[in-house]
Amino acid sequence: MSDAPITVALVDDQDLMRSGLRILVDSDPELSVVGEAGTGVEALDLVRRTTPRVVLMDIRMPVMDGIEATRRIVADPDLTGTRIVVLTTFERDEYIHQAIRAGASGFLLKDTRPDDLLAAIKVVAQGDALLSPQVTRRLIADYASRPEPSIAVPEEMDALTPREREVLGLIARGMSNDEIAGELYVSPLTAKTHVSRILYKLHARDRAQLVMLAYESGLVVPGA
Secondary structure (H helix, E strand, O other): OOOOOEEEEEEOOOHHHHHHHHHHHHOOOOEEEEEEEOOHHHHHHHHHHHOOOEEEEOOOOOOOOHHHHHHHHHHOHHHOOOEEEEEEOOOOHHHHHHHHHHOOOEEEEOOOOHHHHHHHHHHHHOOOOEEOHHHHHHHHHHHHHOOOOOOOOOHHHHHOOHHHHHHHHHHHOOOOHHHHHHHHOOOHHHHHHHHHHHHHHOOOOOHHHHHHHHHHOOOOOOOO
């Protein structure tokens, strides 16, 4: 990691929540808060002015919610280096799906332990995606219970090798690169290379999108 701290923007409509997050984030010498916003509209202005590496984004806010703000940030070609972690008290499935579809790289509940939150910021800043274990479990359970048919498998899926399909299945179970390496008896570097190739071939932004694609395409069947 470089000497420059990871810049973080805080977006939440509650002043007390933002104050607590600022104190926590600034307590880590590897992180630095560059600004705060209380609405989605303010968030867009803040992010465009400061181009932070990571945005901690609330969902329910006045004027513009966090889902729409996330969608607009991700769509902005000038903000390709900014990653978003949705941080909320709500654990409802539709919020998880909407956040990932909007382009969020992480989804954490506000009762996440402080140390885990700081670690999550660093994980996302490095280009990885982060879903808390309980969120991953809820995603999988939700896909398992859906009565509607799966979406069509993208043509790009045919470009995956059998090993890459196997790795994609492990990603969909919420495994990290190290866990995938242990499962397949390969080196962590080899596991990381497989993940990178899958991201490239499927034109996916990050692991969160891979999880959704794996289940929605029917390539991975929950419980199978």
